[in-house]
Structure formats: structure tokens, C-alpha cells
Amino acid sequence: MMKGKVVITGAASGIGAAVLKSELERAEHHIVAIDIDQSGLDAMKKSLTDEELSRITFCCLDLADRPAMQAAVADFCQGEAGIDKVVISHALSNENQIGQQSVWDRVLDVNLHATQRLLAAVEPSLNAGGRVVILSSVLGKAGKVANSAYCVSKHGLLGLVKSLALDWAPRKITVNAVMPCWVDTPMLRRELAPQADALGISVERMIRQIKKRIPLKQLVKDSDVADTVAFLTSPAAAMITAQGIVIDGGFGCGV
Numbered sequence: 001m002m003k004g005k006v007v008i009t010g011a012a013s014g015i016g017a018a019v020l021k022s023e024l025e026r027a028e029h030h031i032v033a034i035d036i037d038q039s040g041l042d043a044m045k046k047s048l049t050d051e052e053l054s055r056i057t058f059c060c061l062d063l064a065d066r067p068a069m070q071a072a073v074a075d076f077c078q079g080e081a082g083i084d085k086v087v088i089s090h091a092l093s094n095e096n097q098i099g100q101q102s103v104w105d106r107v108l109d110v111n112l113h114a115t116q117r118l119l120a121a122v123e124p125s126l127n128a129g130g131r132v133v134i135l136s137s138v139l140g141k142a143g144k145v146a147n148s149a150y151c152v153s154k155h156g157l158l159g160l161v162k163s164l165a166l167d168w169a170p171r172k173i174t175v176n177a178v179m180p181c182w183v184d185t186p187m188l189r190r191e192l193a194p195q196a197d198a199l200g201i202s203v204e205r206m207i208r209q210i211k212k213r214i215p216l217k218q219l220v221k222d223s224d225v226a227d228t229v230a231f232l233t234s235p236a237a238a239m240i241t242a243q244g245i246v247i248d249g250g251f252g253c254g255v
């Protein structure tokens, strides 16, 4: 039997796309796939069967565009099914210096404020017992050189998770974060390219160096993160809320 809807942001790429595939495999919910990247969504559509396509509503929009977001939510919230799960995986990871106001404003607007506004907009349609999972990062509890806007947004999302978990606990809605480190996605490769350039080495070589620093000696896969999201949104995780689950292959465990 079909249940309520699953809303996935950043669904065209990386972790969001892996979460979408994992939801499709379970074939339980209608999926709302949101992304700003029309070509990414088009590429995804081409890889899916007609039956899979019939189970997805695609929304191409900039989540920081308030009227566009509100209109999309009004549209996909129609009907009686309600929303069972929201997975927030969109983000910008642009580097910045503290005085680069336009980068700061855009990263905070997309990563943090648009997340708050989307969750506020879908709140009336969230079913009791629903699940919210937000992609934070290990940079939700650590800093990084030239990345203050991103780090602040990821710290802020953890605060949002902890508070919203309390606000929505009476409706048995759980709210959790996942905090990965070095997931092999287009975002990671975009970030590593200038660093590799500066060092005069290839991105592949940089990835080999990173793997050596991780106790489990491999990058996190997008499917590893999707598996954790699947657990947190499953009945088995009904009593887990207000948490940030680190997925880092042991990188943060010590010296």
C-alpha cells in the first residue's frame, strides 16, 4: 500500500540522488525530488523506468527563492496523503573569507535559511510519526580554513535539529542530522579540484592521500549515507531523535 510522500532536496546529485534511489527500491512512497539543477534532474529522469517516473514529482527550483518554494510546496502538498519523510540534502559549499558578504549571504540563505523556510512550509502536511533527516557534516562540529559560511550553516543545522526535535516530539516526528566526512560526490570533487591545482597534483592523487588518513581507508560512498538515512527514517529508529550521526570511517576518533 502506498504511504505518504517523501520530500528529498538536492535530489539531482550525490547523496540526495542516492537517497532517491534507495526510496525507489523500497517502492513505498511517492517521492518529491527538488533541485535547482534542471540538467541534473533531466539526466536522472533518463536513467529511470516509466514505472519509477510515475512515482516521482520533480520540482526544479532554487530553494532560496521564497515565492517559488512556497508555490512548489502548495502544489506538491495537495491531496490527502501528507508527508512521511523529509530529507534535506541540498547545499552550497563555496569557500569564503570573512569579508565576502555575497558568498556568506548566499551560503547561509541556501543551506540554513531555506531549510528552515521549507520545513516551516511543509509542517502542516507532516504526518504524525514522520521523519526529518538533515545533511549536516563533520563541519557541523569543526571549522575549516576559508569555509566559515559553510561551517556556520552546518553548525546551525545541528541547532535546528535539536530544537525542532523537541518542538515536534509531541507528534512523534523525529528530527536527526547525519554528519558525513569526505563523501565521494560531485560536491567533494568540485571542492578538491582547486586544492589539488594549488598543490600541483591530480584530484585522484589527492583522494588517495585522503584515504590514507581515514582509519577504514576509503571515502564514504553516497550509498553509505543513504543507508543511514534509510535507517533513521525506518520504524527501527522510532526512538532516535535530536541526534547527529557521524559517518567518517573513524577519521574523527583520535590521533
Ligand SMILES: NC(=O)c1ccc[n+]([C@@H]2O[C@H](COP(=O)([O-])OP(=O)(O)OC[C@H]3O[C@@H](n4cnc5c(N)ncnc54)[C@H](O)[C@@H]3O)[C@@H](O)[C@H]2O)c1
Pocket (backbone or CB within 6 Å): 009, 010, 011, 012, 013, 014, 015, 016, 034, 035, 036, 037, 040, 061, 062, 063, 064, 088, 089, 090, 091, 092, 093, 110, 135, 136, 137, 138, 179, 180, 181, 182, 183, 184, 185, 186, 187, 188
Ligand atoms: N560530499 C561530501 O563530502 C559531504 C560531506 C559532508 C556533508 N555533505 C553534505 O551532504 C549534502 C549533499 O552533498 P553532496 O555531496 O551530495 O552535494 P552535491 O553538490 O553532489 O549535491 C547537492 C545538490 O544540491 C543542489 N542545490 C544546491 N543549491 C540548491 C538550491 N538553492 N536549491 C535547490 N537545490 C540546490 C545542487 O544542484 C545539487 O544537485 C550537502 O548538504 C552537503 O553539505 C557532503
